[in-house]
Amino acid sequence: METSIEIEVRPTEIDVMGHVNNAKYLEYMEWGREDWYNKVGLPFDEFTGMNIGTVTVNININYRKEARLGERLTVNTVPLRKGRTSYVLRHVIDNERGERVADADVTSVTIDLKTRKSVPVPDALAEPFEK
Template sequence: METSIEIVVRPTEIDVNGHVNNGKYVDYLEWGREDWYEQHGLDYDTLLGLGAITVTVNLNLNFRKECRQGERLTIVTRPERLGRTSFALRQEIRKADGTIAADAVVTLVTIAPESRTSRPVPAPLADHFTS
């Protein structure tokens, strides 16, 4: 299932070039992923209760259009692919007119909190990739 959140670009997110600093896009994507987890009932405490936490291992981010202060942006997140211990989410940052400002595929690995080693993706999380 796809989720989306809306944000407004704040003055502190603008760089010397007058547009959103590239590092802020990573923050926006993280906010979208956190919302995706929460909307699916998979907040941090729930995952921890399942004996799992997730860590980002790869971020492939394409910058398409600049964003400026005061713009309303929508961060869209949806399942992309599922592996045994990893999964990927596809994300887009869209401008108010629907134009894609940035898109990304973020790969995450599920690890056991105690051992910090990879473990199979828990079924309640994996289920969102097959429905």
């Protein structure tokens, strides 16, 4: 399942170069992941109820074009692949002109909240990767 959110670039997200600070793109992608989890029926409390946490272990991000104050950005999130204890979500950020601003593959691992050790991806999370 692919999801999409829209963001308007705010003054607090701009750096001294006059464009979105590189770290803000990671936040935009995190918002996209949270939206994806919610739309596939796995809000935070569902994970907690399963005694499962998700930990980001790798992000490979490509900064393609600067975004500036007031621009509207769309963050698309799509499941890419799933392993035994890890999975990858792809984020693509485009501006209102349809130009690619940034994209990234984000690898996360599922962990047992008590032991803090990796565990197999639960069926409820694996399902969106199989469609």
